[in-house]
Each structure stands twice: as structure tokens, then as C-alpha cells.
Amino acid sequence: DQQVKQNSPSLSVQEGRISILNCDYTNSMFDYFLWYKKYPAEGPTFLISISSIKDKNEDGRFTVFLNKSAKHLSLHIVPSQPGDSAVYFCAAVPNTGTASKLTFGTGTRLQVTL
Amino acid sequence: DAGITQSPRHKVTETGTPVTLRCHQTENHRYMYWYRQDPGHGLRLIHYSYGVKDTDKGEVSDGYSVSRSKTEDFLLTLESATSSQTSVYFCAIRQGDYNSPLHFGNGTRLTVT
Numbered sequence: 001d002q003q004v005k006q007n008s009p010s011l012s013v014q015e016g017r018i019s020i021l022n023c024d025y026t027n028s029m030f031d032y033f034l035w036y037k038k039y040p041a042e043g044p045t046f047l048i049s050i051s052s053i054k055d056k057n058e059d060g061r062f063t064v065f066l067n068k069s070a071k072h073l074s075l076h077i078v079p080s081q082p083g084d085s086a087v088y089f090c091a092a093v094p095n096t097g098t099a100s101k102l103t104f105g106t107g108t109r110l111q112v113t114l
Numbered sequence: 115d116a117g118i119t120q121s122p123r124h125k126v127t128e129t130g131t132p133v134t135l136r137c138h139q140t141e142n143h144r145y146m147y148w149y150r151q152d153p154g155h156g157l158r159l160i161h162y163s164y165g166v167k168d169t170d171k172g173e174v175s176d177g178y179s180v181s182r183s184k185t186e187d188f189l190l191t192l193e194s195a196t197s198s199q200t201s202v203y204f205c206a207i208r209q210g211d212y213n214s215p216l217h218f219g220n221g222t223r224l225t226v227t
Contacts, residue, residue, distance in 0.1 A: 004156075006156075032213045034215055036218075041220070041221075042220050042221075043118075043204050043206075043218030043219050043220045043221055044157070044204070044218045045218070046215035046216070046217065049213075049215060051213070089156055089157065091157075093213060099145065099162060099164060099170070100145065100208050100212060100213065100214070100216065101147075101159055101162065101172065102157075102159070102216060103159075103173075104149075104156035104157040104158070105156050106154055106155060106156040107156055
């Protein structure tokens with residue numbers, strides 16, 4: 001049972017344009033969400049996060065939007081750059097316990113073309 | 115750099131043999147995690163630790179055991195490796211308070227033949 005879903009396995013975007021990566025979740029107990037970027041042969045790298053008390057968080061070219069009623073979040077990258085080509089994972093943390101057990105989506109491979 | 119070292123980086127082993135993967139951190143963080151990454155599944159939590167000798171199971175713990183006898187080392191053991199355990203294994207640490215992001219090592223690619 002996939003509690004965090006990334007329904008697009010891949011996405012191709014031209015350099016300079018906006019990349020939008022989507023993530024849906026089913027567990028109402030999730031109250032903190034994160035995006036990670038992963039290059040081949042490396043571990044995932046934390047990118048940006050958002051708490052359920054917010055609906056938007058911005059960090060430079062990266063913005064995460066959260067729609068709690070729809071149980072949906074998205075990551076916007078503007079403008080996209082070739083170095084953004086990677087696999088992006090969304091992850092969620094429940095509001096129970098203190099162990100920060102992340103549940104990950106299956107990932108979206110972003111390719112930014114010249 | 116979160117100061118996480120995973121060893122070995124690559125390993126090929128035969129079905130039925132025991133395998134131990136090591137995660138070493140240099141910063142004395144309390145929480146450590148083991149995840150596996152597989153196509154179509156993302157990353158899934160195997161076990162985690164919240165202190166020396168304090169561990170708990172994740173969502174895919176069957177066939178795995180862990181030990182943490184020192185703050186800096188978190189070991190993952192496959193008592194009798196199976197082909198379904200072929201995967202990339204990532205160790206992670208939590209550097210701050212609850213809801214701080216996890217920081218990952220560079221992974222161990224394990225192949226069970």
C-alpha cells in the first residue's frame with residue numbers, strides 16, 4: 001500500500017522553463033513533507049520541506065506547495081537548469097512519535113534539456 | 115558533508131551467506147536509519163536506532179537485524195542473504211530535532227546471486 005505516490009516516473013523540461021513535480025499522499029497523519037534530490041551513485045540530498053501549517057515554502061529557485069484538502073504537494077523549479085537533472089523523491093512524516101520515520105514516494109526522474 | 119560513511123560501497127555475495135553492512139558517523143547524532151532503494155518502491159525503512167542499543171523495526175524489517183553498540187556505528191546484518199535482498203542500501207542520520215531532515219550516506223550496492 002503506497003501511502004506516498006509520485007505518479008509520473010519521468011519528466012522532461014527545457015532549460016529555463018518551469019519544472020513541476022507532483023506528489024500525492026493518503027495518510028492523514030502526515031504533517032511534514034520533504035523533497036529530496038538524488039544523483040546516480042549518490043545518496044539522496046535534502047532539498048526543501050514544508051510543515052502542514054503552511055501551504056507554501058520557497059527557497060531560491062525551489063518552491064513547494066501543499067494542498068492538505070487534496071492531500072497533494074508539488075515542487076516547482078524555476079528556472080530549470082541542466083544540473084537539476086536527477087531523481088526527485090517526496091517524503092512524508094507522521095505526527096506520531098519522535099523518530100522521524102520518512103515514507104518516500106517512488107521518485108520522478110527529471111531531465112532538463114538544453 | 116554530514117560525516118556518514120557506508121562500507122562496503124559494493125558487495126556481491128551468494129544466497130544463504132551472512133552479510134553485514136556498516137554505517138559510521140562522525141558527529142554523535144542520536145538517530146540513525148537504514149533504508150533500501152528498489153525500482154518502483156522508492157526508499158523503504160528497514161530499521162532505525164534512537165540510541166546505543168535502542169533500535170526498532172521499519173516497514174521492511176523481515177530478514178534483517180541491526181546493532182548499535184556505539185553511537186557512531188550502526189550495523190545492518192542479513193543473516194542469510196536472499197536474491198530479494200539485492201538492492202541499494204542507504205544509511206541516514208538525523209542531525210537536529212524532530213522534523214529535521216535526514217541526511218544520507220552514499221549507499222551500498224548489494225547483489226545476491
